[in-house]
Amino acid sequence: MNFWQSFIGGVLPYVSIAILVLGLGYKVAYWYNAPANLHWELFPYPRTLGGQLGELVTEVFTLRSLFHHNRKLWFPSLVMHWGIYLVVFWLFFLLLGAPFAIYLGVAGGVLALTGSCLLLLFRLFAAELRQISAPVEYLNLLFIFLVALAALASGALSDFAFRSYFISLLTLKPHLPLPGSYLIFLLLLWLFMIYIPFTRMAHFAVKYFTYHKVKWGEIE
């Protein structure tokens, strides 16, 4: 077995998962241990757990803020986010052995590809967005686009047999070798996972603090 098979298929997955988990864990702990700031809530805000969960779920799955206040970005952003959600669901159901997982995977890949492409174009050609964008903003979108492209092009998302590889990772005995095109997708995916904790793409974890600790506060 050649080096790349072992490295991408057998080593990098563990490295990337470890960095993702530890990196996000560090970030969460960093914010979690912050001293309580002076009250800085914005009214009105939900006062019950149910109300807060309701707002959270609505925001995550519909991107309501963008819908109401930044409609031009809402659709491409929603498409990209749903693409990512579906890919996560794909992995979950694939591991559970549900055959319909491949439909989630392909749909997720297509949506992530389309959404990231549209957002990239917006950022490149809409002057208002371009003026506030640093190169890293383009890089982040390009990264998502390339991961989605490689995933779709390799056919990995529609391959139910790919499940055995992920199961083998869990049992710490990776089934190798993998087709070459899968390796490209996996390499990009693992690098993306390593990259996330160091970027603002970790906003899904940070949102808890910006909403619950600051915007919604904790009235004594």
Next chain:
Amino acid sequence: MRKVFDDYRVLSDETLKPDEPRVEKFLQAMKKSLQQRDNWTFWLPYTLSLDTCMKCGTCAEVCPVYLASGKKDIYHPVYRSDMLRKVYKRYFTLPGRIFPGLVGAEDLTEEKLNAMAENIYRCTICRRCAYVCPVAIDNGVIAREARKIFDAIDIAPDELKKNGTQKQAKFGNATGTPANAFFDMIEFLEEEIEDTKGYKVKIPVDKEGAEYLLMHNAGDYLAFAETVMGAAEVMDAAGVDWTLNSPATGINDAVNYGVFYSDVEFTTIIKAHVETARKLGIKTLVVGECGHAFEALKYLMLRLIPPEERPFEVKSILELEDEWIREGRIKVDPEKNPEPVTYHDSCKLGRLGGMYEEPRRILKACCTDFRELTPNREMSICCGGGSGFAIMEKGDFRKFRMETYGKLKAEQLKASGASIIALACSNCKGQFREIINYYQLPVRFAGVSELVANALVR
């Protein structure tokens, strides 16, 4: 004064010292601002906001300055935040040190420092942008933290510091009114009520152990006396045990300009407020019609002063008026205010204070024709008087206020068709007074308490 950012200058040359080297001192102060221990008061929202902006530009879609300026890039909320964020990345983050070009990190120069010092005083910290941000990033807190850093290197507008918090700490009020002049003023207000309303109202001052200590923005006595008289009439009609206080008792001015630019100054003033209230032994500190004072005393104070050290309640005069009207303690007749009245939600009372329904219930009870501005409540557009802007005039700043925030507000006001704009915040009153003049609007402004007093059935 030479141009350092746009066509306006809030900071005088004496304050900004635009040609002196200040970058090193700034970076030292900024380093301190990023330490949890040194800046616990706002460390969390500050660092979250520096780190996690997705650059989606949603904030700009609701920013009054950016929209009213015709979307000038320098007034984009992210442009303003990025002035500090680029410095943060360059000097205080690893990626910014290694790949500055990639992540948008930049060296700080004296010129950039000058521009930043001015631009952070183009935002009133109305936090409309923070309300709509999908990630709840707060450009307002970044502007305020930048002001704190500048203040730490002795760069702050005179109106807020020298003639604001420092004067207030020394004289008891930011207007510099001594006790004897204050007593004369109260006597004059009592006579004025008698002359205009035909009945006598005794205004108690410095009464110890009163149920309610009503503390106004001291500027109201000079600029918006109708509000002060209105509140006195309401207190009198309610028959409650109340008092005003003179500077002889300590602080007799509800304002706290530290809210706008400095936690150190904020703490000094809030402690003086607490000490004064304790000394007088009052049960409830009633904040007059002043938005930021309400925010300071109702919310910002909570984690700063332990509960056992503040043995009194804090309420807005609006809460009391609403309560007393609803329970019939004071009787009002809406026919006495027959003109169309609208209400402007002060950012500090509304978005930052949650006081949306009280003023509306009051005005609906006291006026026959109440109508809303659109948009309102949490999406209310800042009038441009916030952050102390209402008292900033030099460097052609009034024009900035009128041509940005003021322009949007004038359009809103015209569309409402109202002939009275009811206000519950002194900064808003100062700003609307000028908006009405600048745009020649057939409208007058009135304090909520003034309208309640006008509707009183005695």
